Amino acid sequence: xxxxxxxxxxxxxxxxxxxxxxxxxxxxxxxxxxxxxxxxxxxxxxxxxxxxxxxxxxxxxxxxxxxxxxxxxxxxxxxxxxxxxxxxxxxxxxxxxxxxxxxxxxxxxxxxxxxxxxxxxxxxxxxxxxxxxxxxxxxxxxxxxxxxxxxxxxxxxxxxxxxxxxxxxxxxxxxxxxxxxxxxxxxxxxxxxxxxxxxxxxxxxxxxxxxxxxxxxxxxxxxxxxxxxxxxxxxxxxxxxxxxx
Amino acid sequence: xxxxxxxxxxxxxxxxxxxxxxxxxxxxxxxxxxxxxxxxxxxxxxxxxxxxxxxxxxxxxxxxxxxxxxxxxxxxxxxxxxxxxxxxxxxxxxxxxxxxxxxxxxxxxxxxxxxxxxxxxxxxxxxxxxxxxxxxxxxxxxxxxxxxxxxxxxxxxxxxxxxxxxxxxxxxxxxxxxxxxxxxxxxxxxxxxxxxxxxxxxxxxxxxxxxxxxxxxxxxxxxxxxxxxxxxxxxxxxxxxxxxxxxxxxxxxxx
Numbered sequence: 001x002x003x004x005x006x007x008x009x010x011x012x013x014x015x016x017x018x019x020x021x022x023x024x025x026x027x028x029x030x031x032x033x034x035x036x037x038x039x040x041x042x043x044x045x046x047x048x049x050x051x052x053x054x055x056x057x058x059x060x061x062x063x064x065x066x067x068x069x070x071x072x073x074x075x076x077x078x079x080x081x082x083x084x085x086x087x088x089x090x091x092x093x094x095x096x097x098x099x100x101x102x103x104x105x106x107x108x109x110x111x112x113x114x115x116x117x118x119x120x121x122x123x124x125x126x127x128x129x130x131x132x133x134x135x136x137x138x139x140x141x142x143x144x145x146x147x148x149x150x151x152x153x154x155x156x157x158x159x160x161x162x163x164x165x166x167x168x169x170x171x172x173x174x175x176x177x178x179x180x181x182x183x184x185x186x187x188x189x190x191x192x193x194x195x196x197x198x199x200x201x202x203x204x205x206x207x208x209x210x211x212x213x214x215x216x217x218x219x220x221x222x223x224x225x226x227x228x229x230x231x232x233x234x235x236x237x238x239x240x241x242x243x244x245x
Numbered sequence: 246x247x248x249x250x251x252x253x254x255x256x257x258x259x260x261x262x263x264x265x266x267x268x269x270x271x272x273x274x275x276x277x278x279x280x281x282x283x284x285x286x287x288x289x290x291x292x293x294x295x296x297x298x299x300x301x302x303x304x305x306x307x308x309x310x311x312x313x314x315x316x317x318x319x320x321x322x323x324x325x326x327x328x329x330x331x332x333x334x335x336x337x338x339x340x341x342x343x344x345x346x347x348x349x350x351x352x353x354x355x356x357x358x359x360x361x362x363x364x365x366x367x368x369x370x371x372x373x374x375x376x377x378x379x380x381x382x383x384x385x386x387x388x389x390x391x392x393x394x395x396x397x398x399x400x401x402x403x404x405x406x407x408x409x410x411x412x413x414x415x416x417x418x419x420x421x422x423x424x425x426x427x428x429x430x431x432x433x434x435x436x437x438x439x440x441x442x443x444x445x446x447x448x449x450x451x452x453x454x455x456x457x458x459x460x461x462x463x464x465x466x467x468x469x470x471x472x473x474x475x476x477x478x479x480x481x482x483x484x485x486x487x488x489x490x491x492x493x494x495x496x497x498x499x500x
Binding site: 053055086088 | 273386389390392393394396397399400401444447448449450451452453
């Protein structure tokens with residue numbers, strides 16, 4: 001495996017019962033790059049994540065660079081509102097050092113002493129996970145991933161369940177993280193505009209690989225049609241609209 | 246107060262502490278029904294042990310271990326918790342247990358009998374409860390991370406199936422230890438009710454688990470004292486004390 005390759009996937013196949021969810025997927029991810037995965041609902045994007053994380057059984061080969069540290073930010077977690085677990089307690093599952101926790105929270109935009117970063121006038125640390133807004137929850141999950149000092153961050157639809165203003169914060173955060181040395185970012189998205197703006201490469205997925213490469217080169221009418229079917233006009237109409245889900 | 250009673254209270258307090266602690270995870274994992282139903286499995290095990298002249302705790306332990314492996318297998322196999330199946334299977338084992346338990350022992354097996362707790366039972370219980378408590382503490386963070394997201398836990402390399410199996414095994418063990426105090430019919434309540442009460446008032450995990458433990462201890466100690474001095478079965482006494490705590494915690498939550 002070449003040094004600049006972080007992940008190499010070949011002939012990946014995932015089946016649920018007799019249903020083929022992913023078929024013959026092969027691609028590589030370069031170190032320190034940003035990859036966007038796009039595709040319609042049910043295309044198998046989250047399944048692809050779960051397969052490369054080793055959470056579900058698969059056929060084919062998934063090969064990570066040796067000793068790679070992976071940070072995973074799952075899609076919109078449904079945490080019970082009455083779960084008596086504070087942000088501080090949650091982050092301590094990963095890291096006991098209070099200073100590092102403070103730093104990670106600051107890195108995701110919860111700054112000390114700024115009132116808009118307080119949750120109901122309380123430091124976010126003492127807030128229960130279930131009381132966080134969608135955007136706050138997402139940032140806490142990113143902080144959790146960052147505490148493991150990852151080489152790669154996997155975001156499964158980072159803005160699902162996040163309101164419009166929160167969405168921008170999340171993407172600003174992702175672009176800030178891109179500047180970090182040796183941090184590869186892989187994210188699943190619905191929004192083409194975001195893909196153009198942030199991704200080095202894009203992977204169009206609809207059960208099988210439809211296209212792969214720099215967004216400006218590989219996203220064209222043909223690949224979009226293959227991805228989303230004849231309904232392509234509908235999609236373009238929504239392009240650039242942050243409310244689209 | 247004689248030393249016998251003190252010894253009984255100490256043993257009971259440890260069972261109550263471990264039950265409250267283990268229950269705190271069970272309530273968060275939304276497995277309360279399992280905790281309750283699991284205790285019913287102890288009965289046929291105790292009956293078989295009694296028939297062969299063995300220690301009923303041993304019989305309960307063996308039956309519960311088999312049952313926990315069964316539950317674990319079902320839970321790991323399917324996305325949705327097989328709640329109905331658990332209910333059917335465990336009520337069946339209760340019915341069979343009632344039929345096969347020798348008549349003189351039936352009542353105390355169902356509701357607990359303090360008089361039958363000997364010195365050896367007590368020592369076994371104290372050592373085992375302490376062990377259960379320490380092992381549960383060891384896997385506590387992993388279990389809680391699994392409550393937040395099983396995928397997140399597994400993606401950080403935690404073997405959740407193994408952790409869940411250890412956890413269920415600990416629950417089975419504490420139920421086996423507690424049946425002499427509380428009886429098979431109500432032992433599940435000692436696992437669930439103190440934790441449920443703690444959840445009503447807790448602000449964070451630390452206070453939640455601490456209160457679960459304290460409520461568990463209080464339920465057993467106070468329940469045993471009532472049973473002893475009023476002359477009623479210990480099981481109902483212990484469980485009613487825990488229910489009273491739950492009622493108070495609920496009022497506290499509403500205010």
